[in-house]
Amino acid sequence: MIKRYYRFIILLILSCVTLNIYSNRSLSEKAFISVLTCSEGEELYSAFGHSAIRVCDPKSNIDYVFNYGTFDFDTPNFYLKFANGKLNYMLSYGYFKHFLPEYFRRNRSVNEQLLNLNTNEKQNIFDALINNYKPENRYYKYDFFYDNCATRIYKIISENIEGDIVIESNAISNLSFRNYLHHYLVYSPWIETGLNLLLGIPADNIASNEQSTFLPDFLMGLLDQVKVKNGNKIKNLVVTNKTLIERDKSQLSATLISPAFVGWFILVIVLTLSILYSKKQKSILIYFDRFIFTISGIVGLLLLYLWLVTDHQVTQYNMNVLWTFPTLLVLVFGNYKNKLIQIIMLFNLVLITFFVFGWWLMPQSFPQITLPIAIIIALRIVFILRLNTSLKLLKIIKK
Secondary structure, X not given: OHHHHHHHHHHHHHHHHHHHHHHXXXXXXXXXXXXXXXXXXXXXXXXXXXXXXXXXXXXXXXXXXXXXXXXXXXXXXXXXXXHXXXXXXXXXXXXXXXXXXXXXXXOXXXXXXXXXXXXXXXXXXXXXXXHHHOOOOOEEEOEOXXXXXOHHHHHHHHOOOOOEEEEOHHHOOOOEHHHHHHOOOOOOHXXXXXXXXXXXXXXXXXXXXXXXXXXXXXXXXXXXXXXXXEOOEEEEOEEEEEEEEOOOHHHOOOOOOOHHHHHHHHHHHHHHHHHHOOHHHHHHHHHHHHHHHHHHHHHHHHHHHHHHOOOOOOOOOOHHHHOOOHHHHHHOOOOOOOHHHHHHHHHHHXXXXXXXXXXXXXXXXXXXXXXXXXXXXXXXHHHHHHHXXXXXXXXXXXX
């Protein structure tokens, strides 16, 4: 009974807040609108920062922060929908006074860009945000590169200002979507490696200026460069850019051991054991072969699933499947003397060879660690096939 009472009170408060946003729709001449850019967080979902838009009108007691990056953990089949790219994100809003303390507690910087808008533009943006917040409009299908919390802010601003957006030529870059991600993952090379492994050829497309706004920091950088041309008048879109919370960067540290170093180090060890080859080393290599074939095969299944089954555009056409093709799983407990198993080994060897020699030529960038790991798998297949051939020849000679 008490729980129901508290639920009723919470729902009543929320309904009042909702009614408040729909009732206070007219902004005064003292109102301002700004874009808030938050630095990356420690959690994976916050690794690329966050963007929000603030609407403040002291005269009307309005100070809201609108956030397009909200999702509901109570969504039925949440993780399955997230994995399949079918999870709906939504627009939410809260009070600015509650916004800053949360980011301060998490050691995440917050920058505020005050937009140079006239009264009509401010009202148009505010009305568009309220319209987006309606239950029938607030949900949208999230897309990491093309439709997220940052791109939606750029879109709603550009669609509700008077005049044309002009971007200075020095703001134009020839970076791919994948290159833009590196900016956020300098201190997390292992996360960067895992993410780049999952991303396919679409991630290597060159991003236009507008498309670069999928990342909060680059949205902030682009807005600073934007000018609005209305007839003969040209104005900067951003009036001021100030830091509200400064991040303590002394807590950040880069990983000393890079994934590429680990990959090449393992390659040297495996190559040495494969060449020297003793009975003791043979048993070690058998377990190693099963391990590497298992991991690579499972990764291959995941990559094919993300490519062929899910709605994620950025994971399609992933050439990493060449060295992780799922047929490697057949080799885990297969009889290497069996002709079918040997054909499968040759098939994987051809794919991996194509990957290794095309590593620099294919229209996709690969994590540095993939090259030594692919060579390791190829070497182990070659040594297994060579060993079986040698044993056959030895039997023929004995006869």
